Amino acid sequence: MSKILIVEDDKNVLKALVIRLRAKGYELVTAQDALMALSAVRDEHPDMVLLDISLPGGNGFEVGTKIRAEATLAATPLVFITASRRPGLRERAEELGAVAFFEKPYDSQALIDCIEATIGAPAAP
């Protein structure tokens, strides 16, 4: 139980997340738009998905909705991350049964704690 899919369109934010989580020992898959995200979920069956909300070709909520609609994927824990402060985003995330909702710049320790609490610490190598 230690594969995480990171969906983030900004390559630097994505890189920072990869460095952090790889250092913690998690196996990582990445996607940078909505379409790639969906095929990655279907192909890789990650234990958890970190979803940026604003994505090319769709948004994180649409991806989340499609994940919830497929029986084999529906139970995957979702964490939404966003740079936006528009009202209502947190509520939409809750409606999709998200485990957590982070606003950028996020507290990386809090994010790691959330991941560990959801899928546990990564398996020993």
Added chain:
Amino acid sequence: MDQAWEQLRTARCATAADRLWLSGALLALAAACFVGTSGAYAATLATCAGLAATALACALAWRCGRRVAAFRHHLVRLSTARADELDARVRDATEDAERQKHALEAARAHLLTQAAELAASNRDLERRNREIESFYHVVSHELRTPLTAIREFLAIVRDGVVGDVNDAQRECLESAIESCNHMRRCVDDLFDVARLETGRLTIRPVRLAPRPLLERAADRLRPFAAERGVRIELELAPNLPDVDADPDRFVQIVGNLLHNAIKFSDAGAAIRLRSRAQQGPTGLDELLVEIVDSGCGIPSDQLERIFDRLAQVCEDAIQTAGGLGLGLPLCRELIEQHHGRIEIESRRRHGTTVRFTIPASRERSQTVLTPRNRPTEAMQR
């Protein structure tokens, strides 16, 4: 009056003439009968008298007739003149009415044009508001993304994830991260100010117990306080009343005020976050929250303008700890949206107390808080 008397006399003359004529005729007839009964002399006398009377009557009648004719002519002239006068008045009144009608129609057309212009102007303003809000939203979103990356990479290096760092390096990185945090707050405040400007700073109040939120705000600020060597102490009364408040905004307000208190305090100091119930000026219950620090205080000349949005941005005097930013104007707006009040007491080198109140939830009715839309200074400038 004279005219009337004249008319009466003329009428009487006519009547008198008629009577005289009649009398004369009767006398002549009587005379004729007398002739038949009492002899020629008397008869001749009577006949002459009758004839004379008749002649007199005729003369009088002729004169009266003339007067009657004159009178009738005069009456006709009068009524014609009157009719003409009435006609003229009616014409004048009709013309007046026509003019008024045209004036009213012109005024109505003008008002309709004005109303249409105002409606168009309103639509423009509303569209502009949306554009401003959208602009600020996009800009703040775009600023947060690279800020996230910068902050994260600094933290990654600081935490030794990509190699060891010495103390000096770590300190540099900490300072850089602190600046990122400061910038993040500015960007957040910027977005909030945009919504203030466009009247879209809304709150979503729910009935809530303030204690957990006060504790959450304190917890959120403890790391920053620890960095400054400052303690946050809570003094929360046991019976805090529920309030109708937006939970995120409530935490934001308290967090903001705590942040300022920490910034202006020296190492080793304590900041007290106090809260209790009290009665407001109208006698209704309210929640009182106080943030008390013993820091450097705020000069009184700056206190006056401390809630003034523009003063914060332009003032370069309050810069010892990086400025108060837009936090206080925002706090005041948010508190007022909650139908509360905020005030500050401060003395140089003694410290500052910021206190705000929010009305307690009422048992019987739901207090519905609505966002306030008002012309802002920016729009009036």
